[in-house]
Amino acid sequence: MNIEDLEKERNEGIENLPLQERRKFLQMGLAVTGVFLGGSVLSLTSVSYAGNQSSPDTDIPAEDQYPYPKHYGMVMRQNRCIDCEKCVEACKQTNHVPDAHGAYRTAIQERLTTENGVEKREFRPVLCNHCNRPPCVRVCPTKATYKDPETGIVVMDYKKCIGCKTCMAACPYNARYFNEEKYAIDKCNFCIDTRLAEGKTETACAAACPARVRIFGDLKDKSTEIYRLLHTPDTKIWVLRPDTGALPNVFYMNA
Amino acid sequence: MTNKSISAIFAETAEPRLATPGMNRATIFFLIVTVVGLSCGVLAFIFGHHVIYHNTREMPWGMLISTYAFWAITSTGLCIYAAMSHVFGGTRMGIVSNRMVWMSIICIMAAFSTIGVEIASPHRMLIYNILSPNPTSNIWWMGTLYGLAVGCMIVEFAGIVTGLAKIALILGVLGAIAEVFANSCLGGVFATLPARPYWYGAQLPIYFLTAAFLSGAAAAVLFNFLAYKIRGEKMSQTVHLAVKSAGKAMTLVLILYAVATFWRLVSFYVGGPELGRTAADALISGPLSINFWVIEICIGLLLPIMLIILSRLENVGMMAMAGFLILVGQFVARYDLVVAGQIVPQNLGWDGLPSYFSYVPSIFEFGVIAGGIGVVALGFLMGERVFGKTFTQKEHH
Numbered sequence: 001m002n003i004e005d006l007e008k009e010r011n012e013g014i015e016n017l018p019l020q021e022r023r024k025f026l027q028m029g030l031a032v033t034g035v036f037l038g039g040s041v042l043s044l045t046s047v048s049y050a051g052n053q054s055s056p057d058t059d060i061p062a063e064d065q066y067p068y069p070k071h072y073g074m075v076m077r078q079n080r081c082i083d084c085e086k087c088v089e090a091c092k093q094t095n096h097v098p099d100a101h102g103a104y105r106t107a108i109q110e111r112l113t114t115e116n117g118v119e120k121r122e123f124r125p126v127l128c129n130h131c132n133r134p135p136c137v138r139v140c141p142t143k144a145t146y147k148d149p150e151t152g153i154v155v156m157d158y159k160k161c162i163g164c165k166t167c168m169a170a171c172p173y174n175a176r177y178f179n180e181e182k183y184a185i186d187k188c189n190f191c192i193d194t195r196l197a198e199g200k201t202e203t204a205c206a207a208a209c210p211a212r213v214r215i216f217g218d219l220k221d222k223s224t225e226i227y228r229l230l231h232t233p234d235t236k237i238w239v240l241r242p243d244t245g246a247l248p249n250v251f252y253m254n255a
Numbered sequence: 256m257t258n259k260s261i262s263a264i265f266a267e268t269a270e271p272r273l274a275t276p277g278m279n280r281a282t283i284f285f286l287i288v289t290v291v292g293l294s295c296g297v298l299a300f301i302f303g304h305h306v307i308y309h310n311t312r313e314m315p316w317g318m319l320i321s322t323y324a325f326w327a328i329t330s331t332g333l334c335i336y337a338a339m340s341h342v343f344g345g346t347r348m349g350i351v352s353n354r355m356v357w358m359s360i361i362c363i364m365a366a367f368s369t370i371g372v373e374i375a376s377p378h379r380m381l382i383y384n385i386l387s388p389n390p391t392s393n394i395w396w397m398g399t400l401y402g403l404a405v406g407c408m409i410v411e412f413a414g415i416v417t418g419l420a421k422i423a424l425i426l427g428v429l430g431a432i433a434e435v436f437a438n439s440c441l442g443g444v445f446a447t448l449p450a451r452p453y454w455y456g457a458q459l460p461i462y463f464l465t466a467a468f469l470s471g472a473a474a475a476v477l478f479n480f481l482a483y484k485i486r487g488e489k490m491s492q493t494v495h496l497a498v499k500s501a502g503k504a505m506t507l508v509l510i511l512y513a514v515a516t517f518w519r520l521v522s523f524y525v526g527g528p529e530l531g532r533t534a535a536d537a538l539i540s541g542p543l544s545i546n547f548w549v550i551e552i553c554i555g556l557l558l559p560i561m562l563i564i565l566s567r568l569e570n571v572g573m574m575a576m577a578g579f580l581i582l583v584g585q586f587v588a589r590y591d592l593v594v595a596g597q598i599v600p601q602n603l604g605w606d607g608l609p610s611y612f613s614y615v616p617s618i619f620e621f622g623v624i625a626g627g628i629g630v631v632a633l634g635f636l637m638g639e640r641v642f643g644k645t646f647t648q649k650e651h652h
Contacts, residue, residue: 109602109606111605135450139392143387144383164374164380164394169451169596172450174313243528244450
């Protein structure tokens with residue numbers, strides 16, 4: 001509808017508006033305010049509006065600004081996680097993660113919270129966030145860790161790793177560990193070598209999850225489930241430690 | 256260029272008076288400390304760095320990194336004071352600047368030997384620092400610039416010893432510039448990590464440079480005092496003035512450093528991320544509080560100030576003691592800085608984690624530290640023995 005045409009219409013007032021309409025309007029208002037508060041105040045970023053040019057620190061680039069031919073990311077539907085750790089096990093098997101203390105590419109964190117006086121256990125799956133502005137990549141002296149130019153996945157070139165551990169200190173997500181077998185730093189690479197290279201479309205952890213917590217895919221491809229989830233209106237989406245400015249590609253929601 | 260043979264050069268620079276049984280015993284003792292200490296680090300290459308050192312996934316950096324920073328910072332300080340005396344001339348420290356150049360080289364060697372056994376694969380570093388450099392990496396710049404600096408200083412020192420004053424002057428300035436930038440990049444390694452609020456911020460590189468001026472002056476006072484102590488003779492008037500001058504610099508920078516430390520800590524309590532505040536709490540009232548209050552503040556700050564006041568900048572022994580205590584304080588300050596930056600779990604609130612991780616360095620880490628001290632002590636004694644006359648000559652150019 002054209003704004004000029006609207007102006008010609010007679011104001012019908014708000015008295016006769018159905019309750020449903022009022023609620024919708026209120027929701028929209030909250031959603032818009034949420035967008036503008038997102039990131040800085042609420043530590044949330046509404047991905048539906050993430051492509052907004054006026055906000056340079058949004059979490060996913062504007063539609064025409066994806067820097068990689070494919071732009072892989074993951075959505076965690078956090079409230080679905082039951083801590084069965086099948087993802088952790090599948091990752092260990094697929095990516096030959098050593099059976100050593102502190103050696104893991106993905107993990108599930110847990111905490112006890114209280115909601116309306118009832119104790120609740122909360123689980124949060126974590127892994128490398130494959131950031132758009134990855135602190136680990138910037139600090140590596142030998143480019144042993146870098147963004148794969150095809151997929152945007154943060155990968156390791158083990159033979160170049162000098163083991164200075166600066167990437168471990170720089171990572172806001174504790175996503176890196178010293179792999180004593182490779183004698184280099186290791187991390188999640190979205191199974192780029194173990195599954196994606198073989199034509200599989202999911203990471204080992206996502207494929208193993210019985211509750212479909214982890215949705216992996218190309219953020220750019222409108223036909224993917226991850227795209228649909230990230231662009232569903234009224235969905236509260238958040239990222240971990242947005243204050244570090246790393247622009248992660250792992251998004252959290254309750255759905 | 257003179258055609259003097261190497262033995263003739265050494266004959267001119269050596270200090271035969273120091274070839275005493277006592278000196279020999281001390282030299283052998285520190286040689287053993289160096290070999291045994293650094294062997295602890297070599298064990299890491301045999302049994303695994305993850306086995307020998309107490310670093311973890313959550314706290315990847317420990318005492319070896321802080322000690323590396325300590326020696327590198329001290330080296331920068333010594334190098335800057337020496338270069339300033341060379342360039343501007345006329346400063347009272349000029350007469351002892353050759354010794355400062357030597358000790359700057361020795362301190363950076365201690366730093367290199369410490370980090371050399373800390374890094375998991377230094378051989379890959381030698382190859383890929385050249386083949387695959389990352390210009391956005393502070394570590395790359397720091398390593399490259401410290402490498403450049405030590406190269407310059409070694410040529411500078413060779414110039415000093417062989418009487419090539421012009422080369423010594425140019426290389427001395429280049430070396431000092433490289434050292435300042437390297438020091439700044441070392442600060443930048445920590446300062447540019449937003450994931451670690453206790454380190455992140457523009458102040459840290461300046462803080463590191465301030466620490467360099469402090470440690471450098473303290474080391475200058477201490478090593479000059481020791482040089483005359485082992486000779487068993489009194490300082491000449493000019494050397495005394497030089498040490499006094501270093502003492503003044505030490506006092507002034509100690510005050511600046513204390514002010515910087517104060518505001519640095521205050522800044523965590525006026526807002527900002529909780530991680531930074533909890534880390535600062537570790538120093539003020541947490542697991543690092545004894546280190547902070549007893550060693551950093553009492554031993555590294557208050558006691559030296561008292562000693563300096565009592566010495567009236569005349570009593571070199573007292574000033575040297577103050578310098579020594581400042582260095583002890585600085586050593587622990589580097590440790591506290593490195594540890595506090597990682598001691599608070601990044602995912603605090605999850606997994607029932609405590610507010611602080613526990614990190615106690617392994618016996619092998621202490622061994623490597625001893626090895627680094629051994630390098631410096633051995634370097635000092637050997638320097639005095641082999642180049643002693645160069646250090647005590649009235650003017651070198």
